[in-house]
Amino acid sequence: xxxxxxxxxxxxxxxxxxxxxxxxxxxxxxxxxxxxxxxxxxxxxxxxxxxxxxxxxxxxxxxxxxxxxxxxxxxxxxxxxxxxxxxxxxxxxxxxxxxxxxxxxxxxxxxxxxxxxxxxxxxxxxxxxxxxxxxxxxxxxxxxxxxxxxxxxxxxxxxxxxxxxxxxxxxxxxxxxxxxxxxxxxxxxxxxxxxxxxxxxxxxxxxxxxxxxxxxxxxxxxxxxxxxxxxxxxxxxxxxxxxxxxxxxxxxxxxxxxxxxxxxxxxxxxxxxxxx
Numbered sequence: 001x002x003x004x005x006x007x008x009x010x011x012x013x014x015x016x017x018x019x020x021x022x023x024x025x026x027x028x029x030x031x032x033x034x035x036x037x038x039x040x041x042x043x044x045x046x047x048x049x050x051x052x053x054x055x056x057x058x059x060x061x062x063x064x065x066x067x068x069x070x071x072x073x074x075x076x077x078x079x080x081x082x083x084x085x086x087x088x089x090x091x092x093x094x095x096x097x098x099x100x101x102x103x104x105x106x107x108x109x110x111x112x113x114x115x116x117x118x119x120x121x122x123x124x125x126x127x128x129x130x131x132x133x134x135x136x137x138x139x140x141x142x143x144x145x146x147x148x149x150x151x152x153x154x155x156x157x158x159x160x161x162x163x164x165x166x167x168x169x170x171x172x173x174x175x176x177x178x179x180x181x182x183x184x185x186x187x188x189x190x191x192x193x194x195x196x197x198x199x200x201x202x203x204x205x206x207x208x209x210x211x212x213x214x215x216x217x218x219x220x221x222x223x224x225x226x227x228x229x230x231x232x233x234x235x236x237x238x239x240x241x242x243x244x245x246x247x248x249x250x251x252x253x254x255x256x257x258x259x260x261x262x263x264x265x266x267x268x269x270x271x272x273x274x275x276x
Contacts, residue, residue, distance in 0.1 A: 038096065047200045053141070091104045108136075143205065150167055
């Protein structure tokens with residue numbers, strides 16, 4: 001694990017007696033979204049972000065996304081799932097330049113696990129509308145579709161106030177690290193050389209500005225399937241070790257499990273998150 005620490009269109013002006021047909025222009029490529037620190041948070045030991053689903057409403061209690069291994073209760077055991085556990089954890093909310101603008105506080109751990117994925121969702125005491133009106137910060141939106149290989153991404157760490165830029169290199173059918181196994185993990189290209197404290201950082205699609213994954217681990221020493229040295233396991237059971245390569249957990253799987261009022265409902269249609 002990234003272990004916790006404590007189009008413009010051109011016009012042609014024609015001159016002369018005879019006009020010439022305009023040459024058709026190729027469509028302008030999609031512009032990159034402005035990816036900043038706005039909406040990211042720093043935890044005591046990790047990174048995170050204020051997130052919403054496409055269906056979240058302004059008056060819903062806001063959610064903070066991070067890793068299961070960043071929970072203040074310690075690493076969840078394999079098979080352990082936390083739902084609606086009381087918490088008063090605090091988060092430092094950052095603006096676009098990475099300056100702290102507020103301290104946000106949790107009312108509960110809405111969801112947390114290290115089984116199949118490595119994720120935590122905290123429910124806050126403030127709504128999205130309150131955060132927007134008081135601090136001028138909008139939540140990041142969770143993408144509701146599977147990420148795509150080759151997508152340009154940024155990993156934005158609120159803990160370190162550092163951004164890593166790379167692409168989605170591919171996906172690990174299973175990612176095994178010590179006692180834990182995660183399904184369908186995102187593998188980065190090598191330039192996202194994330195470090196401890198970047199755990200929980202949102203992984204942002206640079207074209208849409210949406211969150212497609214949450215940063216969680218990397219193989220530090222080239223060891224095979226040990227703590228801080230995850231290995232990839234394919235459908236046939238073949239093991240691949242990629243020293244220096246880092247990974248994230250897909251977040252589209254969270255969207256079907258978040259119902260009206262941003263309440264976690266593991267029985268909603270399409271929800272595949274592990275249950276307690």
